[in-house]
Amino acid sequence: MCAAPTLMLEAAPALVAGVHDCVWLTEDGEIERLPHRAAARRLESGGPVYLLHAPATAARIGGGKPSRAFDLLELFAFAAPARFCVPTPRGLAEALQLPIPQSLEDQAILLPRAAQRLLKHLMATADRDPKARRTAFAMVRGGWTWGPAVLAALGEDSEEAALRAPVSGLDVWKDLPEWQDEAPPPPPGDRGVDEAEARMRLSQLLGEGAEARPSQSDYASAVSAVFQPRREEGAPTVVLAEAGTGVGKTLGYIAPASVWAEKNEGPVWLSTYTRNLQHQIDAELDRLFPNAQEKEKRVVLRKGRENYLCLLNMEETARGVAVSAADAVPLGLLARWVGATRDGDMTGGDFPAWLVDLTGGRRIAGLTDRRGECIYTACAHYSRCFIEHSTRRARRADLVVANHALVMVQAARGALDLGGRTTRLVFDEGHHVFDAADSAFSAHxxxxxxxxxxxxxxxxxxxxxxxxxxxxxxxxxxxxxxxxxxxxxxxxxxxxxxxxxxxxxxxxxxxxxxxxxxxxxxxxxxxxxxxxxxKGPFGLEVETNDPAPDLVAAxxxxxxxxxxxxxxxxxxxxxxxxxxxxxxxxxxxxxxxxxxxxxxxxxxxxxxxxxxxxxxxxxxxxxxxxxxxxxxxxxxxxxxxxxxxxxxxxIDPTFPFAETVLVNSHGTLLTSATLTDGSGDAEADWKSAERRAGTDFLPAAPIRARVPSPFDYPANTKVLIVTDVNRNDVAQVAAAYRALFQASGGGALGLFTAIARLRAVYSRIAEDLESEGIDLLAQHVDALNLPTLIDMFRAEPHSCLLGTDAIRDGVDVPGDSLRLIVFDRVPWPRPTILHKARRAHFGGKEYDDALTRLKLKQAFGRLIRRATDRGVFVLLDSRMPSRLLGAFPDGVAVERIGLKQAVETVAGFLSPDTP
Structure with missing residues (x-):
């Protein structure tokens, strides 16, 4: 019989690591400042310690993961599975509604308080969550540091753990609901959606009293042409729609898409390039379906099967706990998530990105069907399978939120049923269709x-x-x-x-x-x-011409x-x-x-x-x-x-894309804020956009639509090109980043075209910034995955993030958390063999310029996400040619100035006192 829940919190020190030193809170409440090396020695001594994100803490101080860490993220993952929490002391405090810590000392004091709050939550929910007891017993057998305290909070005796079977408590697949097969749905109708219907649905989505946004209504009207009946086989209606930031294009295309799906009882696939936007669209659809049960039936988020938990892999891994008991702890955390997840998606949604760091990336990869080993109906878990359930729901859904890679692969394999159930496609982030097709239709x-x-x-x-x-x-x-x-x-x-x-x-x-x-x-x-x-550190490539005789024979x-x-x-x-x-x-x-x-x-x-x-x-x-x-x-x-x-x-991957996807659809929308690159010749820009979208291979020209941004860029943004920093001198580049980040007080994104320069700059400026209360996060440096770093950057308005140029599309940070972007140099295309061939095919120097303008345009687009945002874009490259300045919005002044003046401009423009 269960005992009464008890709060049992072990007395132990707490550790928080900064960039150059740490705060150690003793069991008696004394606070010490320690250098990293001293803190690492204390961790390795074997005593228990409270900390947050043990792998990242150990990496920061240069020590090994402690054997008895009371990791608050582990406790949060157990007590609040499938819930979001930024993995910082501030983020933990916000999630638990505790006072926000302002200093490293405050952060250390927070940790035991947060532990107490989480254990009290378990005590309050013990009667309603019997699966928690079973999983906790399994984790105690694996030596979980939190185990005795968690079992006490649940009203259980930790000594009983030894009597349980090793897999008991990890076998959460037994508790999942089963889905049932249904008769195939009928083919969809083909009733068109006119402009008035699109505007009306948009008005309903926005709700009464919403601010009038004429540009959004104009956009919804323009893209409704995709949802008219096709007039000729092999000749789809294709719309290329460029919508400036702030137009609200997501709701703009959801409006006619949802009307078409309802009128014709068929699905519309909404495809994105990044997972981040995929989940943003899913969140926006709460407006259309505020009732969660109805949304579950009408909306499906689809990814490749390698993104979802495989229950058979989970069962097999859980059986191994009998041999490797320590695996019970990470598997227990995963089991808690499995019992609470909406759809089993392990690359977004309700799966906390930091859980990968706690449980191990290889372990996560081993639990998904990355190797195509599915045995389908022969699997004992087939009727509970997340992947099969998602696939079946998509056949009856109104809106399927997918990604470009999945759409192209499914279409190439004939599994998308283009022209059958699925006749209408929307490609958001349409400027990436070329890259997605390049990946989908290549061979290695x-x-x-x-x-x-x-x-x-x-x-x-x-x-x-x-x-x-x-x-x-x-x-x-x-x-x-x-x-x-x-x-x-x-x-x-x-x-x-x-x-x-x-x-x-x-x-x-x-x-x-x-x-x-x-x-x-x-x-x-x-x-x-x-x-x-x-002899260098990077990848190598050579052309295949004139191969050696032994290579030809092989x-x-x-x-x-x-x-x-x-x-x-x-x-x-x-x-x-x-x-x-x-x-x-x-x-x-x-x-x-x-x-x-x-x-x-x-x-x-x-x-x-x-x-x-x-x-x-x-x-x-x-x-x-x-x-x-x-x-x-x-x-x-x-x-x-x-x-x-x-x-x-x-050489042109849009040809197979057009032949496989576009030709077989009835209507396709390709939309983005950056379809055209801004060369100064509007017709040439549209021709370039059409070429990169594959519409040159269609019998009819696409419909063009452009809706400008409603934002006042000239008043709210500045573009600075720094002329006196030697881009090849890392010390000068680092000094520039330091001064600019200090001037903005954080909220800055530093973009690099090479990982080596990113790391070199980080090592030179992180300590100085922390001393001023600016936390510096860095891709390829911190022991954190990129989605976690972006979550932390978004949540901490005084933090800065260093990343490669490639992350510009994955960052969506509205508000004060992103007010400065610094690019280390002009992001010219890499001179690879593939680029050389495409450069010759698509127009030489003009092709290079177009790609570079698009990169700059996309990066600048991260800066202003709301009408009230203000920001500065800085390029530390005096060689920026004037012909690339079309990447920036009309009317935005571009100043070529020295670093000292740039720092003063950033500080003044971003000051709260500046009107």
Missing amino acids: LSGMETAELRRWLRGSEGSGRNRARGLKARCEDLLGEEDNRRHLDALLYAAAGLPGDGWHTRLADGRGTGPVEQFLAAVRGQVYARSLDA AEAAGTLFQSLGKAATDLRNGMLARLSEEAEELESAEKARIDQICRSLQHRVIDYAAAAVNMTKSLDGATPDSFVDWFDVDRIDGRDLDVGMRRHW
């Missing part, structure tokens, strides 16, 4: 790719894993005819010629085993022989192997498809579903890949087709080889 014949293919076909091959995952184990009971067994044996025999365990070492030694390893070893040799920077042998793979896989697929037609009446529905999925997987994983590999290896003895560019590369990090291979990309 590499060590990692081919080793993964071997593992998918042949399984673990004696590595000791509990569940055999080879193709034979997944489909042997479905083969039927003896011919299919021979085809499977032939496929597995051919797969033995693919790279196996230890391929990295063998390639480095130049002694590949099997035709593909020998080909890759020859590729690696040619890359190192011809590269100009073979390519021919590898091509022969891939021909065998492709033929055996085709024979097996055809044989299994024949079963579907010949034994349709005898096969169970579950068996039919498994056969269909295995045949689809054989097609895209083996047959299509093998065909691409054959074509690539053959081209070495001839010439690369005109539409493609090939190259050899060695992917490296800090001078260490990660992968070796041959790549093939379309």
Whole structure:
């Protein structure tokens, strides 16, 4: 019988780490300032200590993770699963409604108080959450530091933990609801949406009393053309709509999209490039469906299956706790999330990004279906599967919020049903369609790719894993005819010629085993022989022209192997498809579903890949087709080889995008704030946007629409180009960042075109900024993943964030938290082999300029997100050409000034006293 819940908080010190020193709060309430090294020694002494985010704290002070850490994030994840909390003392205080700490000393004092608040929450909810007890018992068996206190709060005795089965408490899959299959929905209608209907729905979404926004209504009217009936097969209505920041384009296209979905009882897919915007759209849809139960039926957020928890992987990993008891703690935290999650999405939504840091990135990756090992209806958890549930809900939803990569891959595999259930598509962040298509329709014949293919076909091959995952184990009971067994044996025999365990070492030694390893070893040799920077730390690439004779011979042998793979896989697929037609009446529905999925997987994983590999290896003895560019590369990090291979990309990847996606839709909207680059020639800008959207390959020209931003950029922004900082002198660049960040008082985003410069600047300025109360966060420096860093930056108005140029699209920080952007230099395109080919194809120097203007335009767009925002954009590169200034809004003054004057301008313009 349960005892009364009890608050039991162990007396222990608390530690908070700053950039250059730490605060240590003793059990008696005494506060000490310690250097990092001294704090690391105390942590390693083995005594218990309260802290927040143990891995990040240990990394900051340069010590190992303490054996007995009372990590407040662990307790928060257990007590408030699937709830958001910025992983800082301030964020924890806000989540728990405690006073906001102002200093490191306040932060240390907060930690035991926050622990008390969380334990009291557990005491209050103990009767309503029986699963918490089971999971806590499992975690206590794994040595969880919080275990005794949590069990006491739940009214349980920690000594009972030893009597429980190891998996008991982690088996949360048993408590999940089951979904039921339904009859297929009918095909959608094709009734159009006119401009008046779009405006009316927008008005309903905004609600009574909303501020009039004529530009948003104009935008909704313009994009409603996508939702008119198609007039001719193969000729979709395509709208390119550029909407300036602040127009409110999300609600602008949701309005006609939702009307069309209701009138025609069919789904509209809303696609984004970044996960961040995907979740923003999902949040905006609360306006349309304020009732959570109704929204659950009408809206589905879709990602690739590798983003979702696999319950079978969870079960298998939980069984391993009997051997490795320490795994019970991270698995327990995950089990708590599984019991509370909305949809099992592990890359956003209600999954806290910092939980990856606490539980380990590899462990998280191992719980998703990244390797395509799903056994579908043969899985005991099939009726509870998050992925299958999401897929089925999408068939009946009004609005499916997806991402560009998923849409393109699904369309290429025929799984999106374009022209059937799905006829209307919206691509938000439309300026990234080119990049998404480039990734989706490329081929990579590499060590990692081919080793993964071997593992998918042949399984673990004696590595000791509990569940055999080879193709034979997944489909042997479905083969039927003896011919299919021979085809499977032939496929597995051919797969033995693919790279196996230890391929990295063998390639480095130049002694590949099997035709593909020998080909890759020859590729690696040619890359190192011809590269100009073979001893540097970065990746290498060389052209494929004039290959060495041994490389040509190795390519021919590898091509022969891939021909065998492709033929055996085709024979097996055809044989299994024949079963579907010949034994349709005898096969169970579950068996039919498994056969269909295995045949689809054989097609895209083996047959299509093998065909691409054959074509690539053959081209070495001839010439690369005109539409493609090939190259050899060695992917490296800090001078260490990660992968070796041959790549093939379309010179213009929008061609397959148009042929696969656009042509088969009835209507498609591509929209963004940055479709055009601002060259000064409006017609040329639109032509460039159309070329990058793939509409040049359609029979009819797209409809163009542009709605300017309502923001007053000339009054609320400044652009400064600093003329007296040597961009090649890291010390000068660091001094500029320090002075500018100090002038803004935080709220600054520093963008870099190279990771090495980012790290060098961070090491020079972090301590100085912290002494002034400005916390400096940094990508590739802090032991935190990027989504967590952005959450922290957004929540802390006096913090600054350093990141690479690539994060500009992932940062959406309205308000005072982002008031200054500093770019270290003009973000010219990297001079890669692929870029060289595209530069020649798309217009040479003008192509470089267009890409650079778009990057600057997108970065500047992060600065002002609301009408009341103010901000300064600074470029530390005196070589900024005037022809690129069209990246900035009309009327914004661009000043070329020295650093001293720039600092004064930033301080004055961003001062609260400035009107």
